[in-house]
Amino acid sequence: MSFDVPEDLRYLESHEWVSTDDDTARVGITDFAQDELGDVVFVELPAESDELAAGEEFGVVESIKAVSDIYAPVSGTVTAVNEALFDQPELVNEDPFDDGWMLEVELSDESELAELLDAAAYRDQIE
Amino acid sequence: MTLRQSPLAGVYEEPTLTGFGGWEMPVEFDSIRTEHNAVRETAGKFDVSHMGQVTVSGPDALELTQRLTTNDVGALDPGDAQYAAITDEDGVVIDDTVVYRLPAKSDDDYLFIPNAGHDGEMTERWVTHRDEWGLTATVTNRTEEYAMVALQGPDSESQLSAETTLDLTTVGRFEVVSTTVSGVESLVARTGYTGEPGFEILCPVAEAETVWTALDCQPCGLGARDTLRLEMGFLLSGEEFHPRDEPRTPYEADIGWTVALDTDFVGRDALAAQDGDGVDEKLVGLELLDRGVPRHGYEVTDPDGATLGHVTSGTMSPTLGVPIALTYLPTAYAEPERSVEVVIRGEPKEARTRATPFIDR
Numbered sequence: 001m002s003f004d005v006p007e008d009l010r011y012l013e014s015h016e017w018v019s020t021d022d023d024t025a026r027v028g029i030t031d032f033a034q035d036e037l038g039d040v041v042f043v044e045l046p047a048e049s050d051e052l053a054a055g056e057e058f059g060v061v062e063s064i065k066a067v068s069d070i071y072a073p074v075s076g077t078v079t080a081v082n083e084a085l086f087d088q089p090e091l092v093n094e095d096p097f098d099d100g101w102m103l104e105v106e107l108s109d110e111s112e113l114a115e116l117l118d119a120a121a122y123r124d125q126i127e
Numbered sequence: 128m129t130l131r132q133s134p135l136a137g138v139y140e141e142p143t144l145t146g147f148g149g150w151e152m153p154v155e156f157d158s159i160r161t162e163h164n165a166v167r168e169t170a171g172k173f174d175v176s177h178m179g180q181v182t183v184s185g186p187d188a189l190e191l192t193q194r195l196t197t198n199d200v201g202a203l204d205p206g207d208a209q210y211a212a213i214t215d216e217d218g219v220v221i222d223d224t225v226v227y228r229l230p231a232k233s234d235d236d237y238l239f240i241p242n243a244g245h246d247g248e249m250t251e252r253w254v255t256h257r258d259e260w261g262l263t264a265t266v267t268n269r270t271e272e273y274a275m276v277a278l279q280g281p282d283s284e285s286q287l288s289a290e291t292t293l294d295l296t297t298v299g300r301f302e303v304v305s306t307t308v309s310g311v312e313s314l315v316a317r318t319g320y321t322g323e324p325g326f327e328i329l330c331p332v333a334e335a336e337t338v339w340t341a342l343d344c345q346p347c348g349l350g351a352r353d354t355l356r357l358e359m360g361f362l363l364s365g366e367e368f369h370p371r372d373e374p375r376t377p378y379e380a381d382i383g384w385t386v387a388l389d390t391d392f393v394g395r396d397a398l399a400a401q402d403g404d405g406v407d408e409k410l411v412g413l414e415l416l417d418r419g420v421p422r423h424g425y426e427v428t429d430p431d432g433a434t435l436g437h438v439t440s441g442t443m444s445p446t447l448g449v450p451i452a453l454t455y456l457p458t459a460y461a462e463p464e465r466s467v468e469v470v471i472r473g474e475p476k477e478a479r480t481r482a483t484p485f486i487d488r
Binding site for chain 2: 038039041042044060062064065067086093
């Protein structure tokens, strides 16, 4: 089985992705992660203006068969939450890198991005 | 420990596998929701070769099995089956099983189906009691000889009809026949664990692939098997009962209808006493009203936060789209529409009790 690993994203070993646009980062879980979890039925996310610390858990994703913590790839302030996931958690399965995004974060330390895996390194990890 | 392998391992392609009762079995082929819906709407097939098969034959086969299961084995005619509990002296359920009185032309008299990984222990239990009671019966663990495939769903009868010459309308619920499936000598029973019409097929391991591949429907794993049985409120060994971790009697587990107190069996006296006194706690259904998924071990409290019990199994019901669970609660809560809470990651979530099955079947 092969999984989508977009080249322009950065990754955590725990299967979160981050995309950046200036000082804002968007965060979600990877195609591999959604496949491992199976049917996602519930996503618990922080509220806007909550503070995230890199490497710490910020939410929970529940599938029919499992519950999994989600970890912050970067530190910063939550500026947007994908509220569509509350009614349509299956978006995480259907479109993990786009409609299934979870949070937008205003970065507090852009240098943290350099610590994350690039696509090649993440692909090596899951293959 | 090496996991036991189904004779069908390697036949199906790319399932996600899981360890269950000492066996490595498919948990998911496509997605639990897809597989679940196939069974509710059309048909699905499950490899359930991890279930045990123990045969009991000889002059005292009936007495031995009668004295080790709660139901009335004496009521079975050839070709009949019944659900039963296997209890210890205290009436605690150590396994649940289906007991088959095999069709007249079979080599063996009775067959029962212990849960995954219990086949050795149950064979030993039958042999030990046979010897202790001086009975004459041959007890054989045939788990490694049989493959078992469950075909479940509203289309299961038309599916199976294409593969057998037998008129399946002659096979009633909880009846078993000897026939061929795609030319393979098999036992076919109208039984299952999903709440849908369906069959369970027992065939020799060497020909399991022929039977499995002949059934042209959605392959399903243990994940969907669990969501399907949970919507029906059916018990799962190790979750709703376990001799050490969840010691429960059939009355507590809401399967009191399997207890024939007018027969003599291990645990009978304890159960007769409990039948008279009533139970303190009983298995009930829960529906979560808040977001979340109740899972095994989560605490259940009253609306003031006082502990009442814990979730034995729970899931997001694919059919209903709501989170459901089973739990043992004080009998005062064993009626529908009682307000309780389930504690999920430290947060109390609103729930209410519900009658089972959760779905209309």
